[in-house]
Amino acid sequence: MNHKHLFYFWQVAKAGSVARAAAAINVTPQTLSGQIGLLESSLGTELFARQGRNIVLTEAGKMALEYADELFALSAELEVMIKHHPQGRPTEFRVGVSDAVPKSLACTLLEPAIRGEQPTRLACREWQLDRLLAQLAVHELDMVISDGPLPPGFSVRAYNHRLLDSGVSFLVAREQAAAHAADFPACLNHLPLLLPGEDSTLRQSLQPWLERKRIGARVVGEFDDTALMATFGLRGVGAFPIASIAEAEFVASGELAVLGRTTEVQVSYFAISVERRLTHPSVLAVIEAAQRLGNPPEADKSGPN
Template sequence: MLNYNHLRYFWVVAREGHLTRAANMLHVSQSSLSAQIRKLEHQLGHDLFERRGRGLVLTEVGQIAFEHANEIFSTGDQLLRRLNKDADDVRHVLRVGALATLSRNFQISFLRPVLGSKSVEIVVRSGSLADLLGALEAHRLDVILVNQVPLRDSATNWTAHIIDQQEVSIVGTPARVGRLRDMSKLLNEHPIILPTADVGFRNGFDALVERLNIQPEIIAEVDDMAMMRVLAREDIGLAVLPPIVVTDELTNGRLIEACKLPNIQESFAALTLKQRFPNPALDALLKGVRE
């Protein structure tokens, strides 16, 4: 029969991707943890991990074993939560991944319903899309927040939930914008701060200026919305971005929205795995979005 204690040790190591962290979490020595995993590998007849640098990466068989282990232990957690649904000390950990360049205001807006909740602990990690998707597929994240939905194919096992669609505007300091609201004059007469080409709405902007035969002076191309916010605030030029990025500055008057760009929007989405037992905290957030 399968030794479920060995399986649990393997599951924790696979989830953490690091032997030392897993050993500390399980309160066992690294040598003992390694021995337990070797016994599981011997029983299954396959290696479950391969070393890459200082980390551990699942083999193909390891990924299969992890998926089964995740379902087994998630089922156990569901059982405990169901039997203790009225207990005050039930806490859910919500592990959120966000693109390093994503608007912090958007992240806060999405997480606001659970911020400060005594029943939810939030862990937020930022990184590249490739790294975050890898962590999602390895079940080390519950959700990824993005502003551009990546292409899918028949092998894709995640689902994209569109959370919001924001119109894109030209914003700048009151001194620079003044009373000017004409889009063409704004783009022709002032230096422009743009996102890089890999940001979702950049293609729409490029098509717009080409259609209008405008050649704006691009003073900066930035892949970080927080940096665009700073450059606009420092009056380096006019910034092209969704107003949610500069909510605070628009509220206190340091920046103003000169005009909206026609038919250009940025989509914000949450990527999740298709799971039989989704994280209850995440499920509540997505339900709120749908409603």
């Protein structure tokens, strides 16, 4: 079997379209179609079937995709293991950071990776999780740091490595804090709220807690980017939640204060990698940095800090 033909099939199967796959890997649709035709000829069966204007996998195609997923995941793992063997340390560490991860936490986790014995160049990309996972799938990234595990149904084999857990703190502009902090969490009924976007794991964990506490949240803004949400909070637009472990980043200037904290809502951070057994020295440095982080502040304390 020609593995180049199999790679082209794999790209089309993941993209769901010859045109999208061709654009992603910078070849012409005609080349892709021709190479897949050769693969089908060598296997003696069709891997795709037409369904209106779309193409779908045949039963043989679905089977081939399962094997291709595993083959290319193992290939990536082999490359990492050989390339980053102790005798050949990496010169570049390519990391994707979900935009829901606080900047200070990302820095704390990643800094040890570039302060090791051998010089390492950090290439850090911040984007939405689905875009970063797409880059991880084609081995453009070594690791993704996210506020949640690998989503169900992701087509390429990858592995979750839990980094740490944190409770949640609610912050507000300091001038608003004194009037509201004494009766946390009931005070959230009287403040406009800024919340992470609906796809955020923090938002999904927070919603049931708000309902249990009978808090009728008046949501005035939703944000995919934590830093942007905090900027609106800083300007007095509303209170907002962040992981308690990153609290110091936001209150350091003295312009924001803590309304209260809870451990009833948990945020978990993960490293997502194509490595089943972690060997990449920079990834190991991130895991060790997470293990060294202390516990977040105690729960359910009120008052400006």
